[in-house]
Amino acid sequence: MPSTATIQTLERDIVVVGGGSAGLAAAISARDAGCESVLVLEREPQLGGILNQCIHNGFGLHAFKEELTGPEYAARYISQARERQIEHMLRTTVLDIADDLTVTAVSAERGVFRIRAKAVVLAMGCRECPRGALDICGTRPAGVYTAGTAQRLVNIDGLMPGREVVILGSGDIGLIMARRLTLEGAHVACVAELMPYSGGLKRNIVQCLDDFGIPLLLSHTVVNVEGTKRVEAVTIAQVDEHLKPIPGTEVRYPCDTLLLSVGLLPENELSRQAGVRINPITRGAFVDDSLMTSVPGVFACGNVLHVHDLVDYVSEESAHAGASAARYVRQLAEGAGRGASDLVPVRVAGGIRYSVPAFVSPANMDEKITLRFRVGAVYQNRYVSLYVGDRRVQHRRKQILAPGEMQELTLRREELAGIAPADEIRLLLEEE
Amino acid sequence: MSTQHLTCIRCPKGCQITVELEGTEVVSVTGNGCRRGDEYARKEVTNPTRTVTTVVPVEGSPVARMVSVKTAADVPKSKVLDVVRALAGVRTTAPVHIGDVVLADVCGTGVDVVATKNV
Numbered sequence: 001m002p003s004t005a006t007i008q009t010l011e012r013d014i015v016v017v018g019g020g021s022a023g024l025a026a027a028i029s030a031r032d033a034g035c036e037s038v039l040v041l042e043r044e045p046q047l048g049g050i051l052n053q054c055i056h057n058g059f060g061l062h063a064f065k066e067e068l069t070g071p072e073y074a075a076r077y078i079s080q081a082r083e084r085q086i087e088h089m090l091r092t093t094v095l096d097i098a099d100d101l102t103v104t105a106v107s108a109e110r111g112v113f114r115i116r117a118k119a120v121v122l123a124m125g126c127r128e129c130p131r132g133a134l135d136i137c138g139t140r141p142a143g144v145y146t147a148g149t150a151q152r153l154v155n156i157d158g159l160m161p162g163r164e165v166v167i168l169g170s171g172d173i174g175l176i177m178a179r180r181l182t183l184e185g186a187h188v189a190c191v192a193e194l195m196p197y198s199g200g201l202k203r204n205i206v207q208c209l210d211d212f213g214i215p216l217l218l219s220h221t222v223v224n225v226e227g228t229k230r231v232e233a234v235t236i237a238q239v240d241e242h243l244k245p246i247p248g249t250e251v252r253y254p255c256d257t258l259l260l261s262v263g264l265l266p267e268n269e270l271s272r273q274a275g276v277r278i279n280p281i282t283r284g285a286f287v288d289d290s291l292m293t294s295v296p297g298v299f300a301c302g303n304v305l306h307v308h309d310l311v312d313y314v315s316e317e318s319a320h321a322g323a324s325a326a327r328y329v330r331q332l333a334e335g336a337g338r339g340a341s342d343l344v345p346v347r348v349a350g351g352i353r354y355s356v357p358a359f360v361s362p363a364n365m366d367e368k369i370t371l372r373f374r375v376g377a378v379y380q381n382r383y384v385s386l387y388v389g390d391r392r393v394q395h396r397r398k399q400i401l402a403p404g405e406m407q408e409l410t411l412r413r414e415e416l417a418g419i420a421p422a423d424e425i426r427l428l429l430e431e432e
Numbered sequence: 433m434s435t436q437h438l439t440c441i442r443c444p445k446g447c448q449i450t451v452e453l454e455g456t457e458v459v460s461v462t463g464n465g466c467r468r469g470d471e472y473a474r475k476e477v478t479n480p481t482r483t484v485t486t487v488v489p490v491e492g493s494p495v496a497r498m499v500s501v502k503t504a505a506d507v508p509k510s511k512v513l514d515v516v517r518a519l520a521g522v523r524t525t526a527p528v529h530i531g532d533v534v535l536a537d538v539c540g541t542g543v544d545v546v547a548t549k550n551v
């Protein structure tokens with residue numbers, strides 16, 4: 001590594017790490033909020049992030065009122081960024097973010113360089129749980145892929161991972177890939193899901209599995225993988241209510257490919273280096289209502305903050321982060337800004353696993369903010385309730401709540417009127 | 433009178449829709465959260481259709497080997513696999529723009545296959 005003296009150092013008001021849908025929306029909205037100096041850093045040779053490999057349609061119904069494919073949705077934001085002449089660097093990987101907001105990056109063109117920023121927006125997305133994180137017995141042959149890797153192979157590189165396929169996990173990527181591989185001429189024997197419900201959207205079960213007669217085996221898991229060089233077969237068994245395989249239910253499926261669609265993890269190594277406090281539930285940063293993390297000037301949005309099912313909400317959330325970053329930079333110049341002392345925690349209970357944001361500032365919050373949350377199991381006919389101190393300010397009946405579907409509610413500033421310093425905001429499910 | 437239960441695929445909500453039929457005539461549609469669901473259900477029980485998306489190779493681009501494409505409108509569900517097979521030999525050359533026709537009137541459906549990415 002060259003010595004500090006020779007390292008090129010740039011200065012920008014806002015540095016956005018990642019040029020996927022989150023990074024693009026954040027940069028556009030920071031610019032629209034008046035910040036002229038915004039730089040997007042992206043590791044890949046193109047902007048758009050994961051959307052580039054999501055060639056199926058179903059994006060943008062909420063944001064554009066049309067059904068777009070992933071690349072088309074990305075193109076809308078890429079052209080908005082282009083119109084605003086937002087600076088970006090491709091094939092540029094961020095290596096480190098220091099707590100004084102010095103960003104270290106590397107590219108073939110510039111080598112290692114630094115950017116001194118006034119605010120940083122984290123938009124690195126997420127990655128899939130690799131196989132090592134699962135315990136499946138048996139050999140470790142080739143032919144085991146995460147569903148997202150397979151998606152990249154087929155849609156970006158034009159390569160088929162295999163011909164006879166079993167999929168473990170019914171997350172959306174697994175479901176989408178079941179259809180994709182079938183269309184490309186492979187045979188998908190089944191999708192096995194450990195839980196008694198699918199982690200994917202209902203529409204994907206209909207149009208990706210039912211349309212092609214691919215069975216979804218709920219409460220099933222892979223108990224063995226066979227093959228020396230390449231996968232030759234997998235064994236699937238039913239599980240009991242404690243998720244333990246039931247002896248005698250094993251079925252062997254000869255196949256050459258096993259796809260794992262078992263979950264996504266926010267990509268937070270850089271955030272940790274910067275000293276950002278991570279929520280063990282979401283595996284993303286704890287943020288306040290401006291989407292600022294525990295490190296002043298560092299904001300987070302999109303899948304790096306918490307895993308989203310719908311890109312429309314990623315764009316919405318990220319636009320808020322970008323506008324907040326621009327405001328932070330402005331307030332910094334004015335010597336103003338919010339303190340951490342006036343933050344009220346949002347406590348979750350009764351089936352709700354987390355809330356983003358995790359803290360709200362009654363003094364500084366916008367007129368209204370969005371709380372996004374997920375439940376831990378499938379619930380029917382429950383009320384989502386929001387308490388401020390002892391006061392119940394919201395009470396909304398939901399016919400169905402499932403872990404696979406992110407929920408949201410709007411909190412208005414006036415609902416927090418008269419909040420005492422010791423009060424908490426509580427978000428929970430109630431039976432009545 | 434017969435009843436069919438469907439899951440609407442027009443948006444991520446996935447409403448559970450019940451369709452009542454008198455022979456092939458739709459008598460009622462219930463459970464849909466919006467008008468699009470009504471439309472979907474009537475079509476699904478008479479002439480189900482789908483949008484098809486896939487990729488075709490692109491030459492002459494420094495970044496991309498494949499370009500993503502879709503049917504510009506829905507095609508009959510029974511033709512989905514035929515559409516993908518018809519595209520198997522198709523190649524494109526950069527530059528390709530979103531909306532460019534990659535294959536016209538695919539499988540006699542009257543629907544064009546168009547690019548969904550600028551390459």
Ligand SMILES: Cc1cc2nc3c(=O)[nH]c(=O)nc-3n(C[C@H](O)[C@H](O)[C@H](O)COP(=O)(O)OP(=O)(O)OC[C@H]3O[C@@H](n4cnc5c(N)ncnc54)[C@H](O)[C@@H]3O)c2cc1C
Nearest residue numbers: 018020021022043049050093094124125173302303310311
């Ligand atoms: C397979 C799949 C299918 C989906 N299907 C749908 C759907 O049908 N409908 C829908 O609405 N939503 C869907 N989604 C959800 C939605 O598309 C995503 O949640 C959204 O696009 C995520 O955007 P993001 O910007 O947070 O992350 P990403 O798109 O992953 O972007 C992160 C970017 O950061 C870059 N990066 C990471 N680390 C660094 C670094 N150190 N330095 C520089 N750059 C870095 C990455 O290269 C990447 O480009 C799907 C998601 C996936 C994964």
Ligand code: SF4
Nearest residue numbers: 440443446447465469
């Ligand atoms: S009926 Fe309307 S709201 Fe319900 S899934 Fe269909 S499109 Fe969505």
